[in-house]
Amino acid sequence: MELLVTMKSLKLLLILTTAAACSSATAEEILRSPDEKIEVSLRTDEGNVTYSVRLGGDAIIGPSSLGLKPNDLAPLEVAKVTRSSADNVWEPVWGSQKRYRDHYNEIQLKVEGDAAQTIIFRAYNDGIAFRYQIPESFKFSDQVYAHEASEISIISEKPTAWFPLSQVLVSDAVDLNTWESGNRKVNKNARYDFKPARIRTPFTVKLSEQACLSVHEAAVVHSDEAWLNLDGNTLTVLSNLKTAGGWVTPWRTIQIADKPGGLITSSLIVNLNAPCEFEDTSWIKPGVTLWDWRAHGAHADDGFEYGLNTESYIRFIDFAAEAEVEYLMLDAEWYGPERDPKSDPKTAIPEIDIEQVCAYAKSKGVGIWLYVNTKAFQNFDMDETFSVYRNWGVVGIKHGFLGGGSHAKNEFSHNVAKKCAEYHIMYVVHESEKPSGVERTWPNILSYEYVNSMLDSGTRPAATPSRVINNLFVFGLSGPVDRSCGMFDLDSYITREYCHRQIPSTVVSQTAQCLLFPSGLVTLPDFPDAYRRKADLFEFIAQLPMSYDETRVLDAEFGQHITLARQAGDEWFVGALADEAGRKTSVTLDFLEEGVTYDLTLYEDAPDAHYEYIGPMNKREAMTQKVTLEPQATRRELYQVKKITAKKGDMIPTVIAPGGGHCMWIRPQAATHLTR
Template identity: 25%
Template structure:
């Protein structure tokens, strides 16, 4: 062997030795119980803490940044992972206030203890079948107990130029590619590349600010941003969970609609019996209006009436006192009459009155005997506002009232901790007259976060309601209104939002609202495409209910009745749009394995009740 060949061999061996001497970054990982979903966390060459998510062996997210800025330190950069740990969790949660009797909460958890400079922090990731959730924790620091999270550095690097259904609070949805995204988008955000469907969400936010998603600096990426303020912390502080769920169909995303509940701490005790779900009708602001609504509620199997804004005066004035009822309403008389009929009274209180008098009105309302409260025009955008709301929810729970929170507040699973929080708005509801596209986007977007109070505005004979010049002129059919009361989940459903009891004189049309429940033993999302159509079947007791709604185009399909019990006979009552703007009803016999054809005109709907025949 010549000297030249020796030299070449020596160079190759030296290069190989040097390459193997450089340690590869350690990758920490956890997989879902079924093994299909996986998170990997690593420190890259720039000493940045990163993660990626894989589903069925393929990346769903490429390597993305983890971390946050605490005071002047970028936690997640120049990072050292000091310790790691794993554990498994398997739990069945009885949940009588949901879409199914039981919530399965099974995951594998990865915990990393990290340090950036002098800042100690923790990353906790939970991997469910089809979902990953992670959050940051702040243990007691060496030199300080408090800090200000000025920004999150969390990013989501998608593998493709996904389309995102952009919206903010109570706005309409605008499908746009990430590359063309100009505005921020609220959580939960739904994305698709035509092959996969993703939901990026948030859970367990009792004391953070409102985060939003914005276009990232890397192509096809999203980043977490704060909309209003920074976040004050103390030792032991934990950020909300960031969640990523993946499905191979739009309808498959509903497997994760209870994910925020799974990620929140449980209630300290069993769900109290005084927490009763149900339907409500809103009353005019008079004594007789309240009495009439109670009679209507009792006749139509509603559980509540509500006195909305104005019952104690102009809601935005500091001079309006939520302890004083306007002269037009004899509140004791209405409440007592409701008790005699088994109907509860819910009272609305605006943020102005809540912030000034919450500790005064709760014991007073308990003495009055009301059943619940509705909070209005709350601050769900800042840390101070969200923290105040979490404390108020607990106070309302401790006094034994059900609760509905309106305007810009959306759920993050806190109903598991305080189950009196039956519903909330954070949605462009029916009073804003959304079109059929909006209605058929909502099940795949906002409703993945939890219950929403849509405030149904079913048409009636009231001339103010029928005026074409008003926003309350509906853009969808009556059949769609009936169907959406099944499709949209809310343990407390506001029905007949505009109109008095005397406006509804066609009992055949509204009997579906009389029968439909608001919580369920079992639910199946049968078929659906975002913005095109949706069909959902739900069971209460032995009775099944199906709601189907079309978007802006006609929809023809079929509904396999595989969920029915074998060997049983059933009678299906179908409530459908007729050709004159009304509802027609027909009855057919069905059994397990049958297929019901569905043919809906654009903006139309169909509601079905399937009763077992003894």
């Protein structure tokens, strides 16, 4: 449950001003962020309402339109201007920070006339946001409010952008000055180098060495998701307000930072969402889960083959208890063909004694997550289903094939999440709607598959090392995302039933990604024996609490490298990635407590480790080339583990292999393991 704490003895300061305006008058209002580094100029001129933005005195967004209109040419008349400020601190149930500061200055522009509305504009230290509120006395009309004029006119000599090519694929770097339109159809599983008619968000742009921004939206609850259109260097919001519902639109957000790492530590998106709706949140516990889906067909060291059966799950549970991993997730088909409307999510297939599995897991202190397809939620009573799950002791649901994005599907997902909460069940959603910070309101939502899940689809291109880093600066800025990283058996997994393509990554990179990708739940794709074989490396993942007191980006550059540190209690976890070139650097431990000696475990790429796999990258490509994908030795699994001691200010050399990673587990000497 959230705690609202007043800072500087100030709950809410209201400074009211009234400014008469008409379509023929020009007026300007200046809105600054609390630290005054971001300055917004709001102007009304000849019936147009625009804004522009400066960062540190430099123009980064030129005059850009605002407002809801019947059409593009319709004038808006601003009749009143209201200013306010707020400075609060709230505590999330879980997240990347123990506390978030919700500190902003706000202007509200009251528009009168047929298209009556209030334009609400906020400036935070980490960005700006605006939304439109329609008076409750007005009946919503999709004709009166047919056109959303929202624009973002980027100012940059060479703007370089990264954005989603589909719901899961990230683009490579795009020079917006030379990017040309194309008429080809967009394939959701393929890369393209032409400008499409619609672009997903987050849309992340490097403006210069001193400025970057990311365009997204927050609090998408009673609305369709918005898209973007790019004309020159001006982005226009493409929205469908016919199904907006209620009287307020989602927030249009622009995260702003002087360095890439500032985008990752931004709290703008969650701050713009409503407070937690639950009084009791003690049952919401982020963590790590084992997962059966990619293990089908894997062979244990004793010859056992993993599949959809009780014995496989017993083995998973035994390892989870042994390694102190909190959860096991049973994926699709456990209750029959998932897309068959007659498959009952309360009845397991004959090969699985689901009640035995749940009871055994409970006896071992392991929580069970169950996959449920949307069809089962649509065709079977949810209360009956969740009542059965509660009796079994199920702790979480993975909701599959939502196909989110529309108003109806967004609300359906949120209703499932709220229904889960009635039964104290946590929730992740796949084929999902766009994350927009609603996990603040419903904190049992731990993750979304709004990112390239490593092994999905035999035709989808793999995420190269540089693309994995860019995933953090695009999909990772939207909220918690389920990448299902952590594959350890990189040389042999390709023969399994649901492993469709090779992974260009070292095993230490796989380990670091479990820390780096924001999520309340790490879903591990490998089987117990693979983790036992590398128990010294798996130790890092097993210790991750997935909820942190503080997060710092120590060093980062789009598409090249990132080093990030997260604190939990008196311990720190550090993860780093490098692109195809690898990296030699060092980490300065200036974030540690003075006068304390720390034990450090370093999880490193071996000197000759490398991300490359030579040959076809996926099964479809192998079939075309008439090649059989078979296990073969690579340098992806080469790693080493070291133990050292250090103090605040020490510099730790880090050598990252091409496409590799680096991890540190830091804890005070003589301290016990983190209690989770």
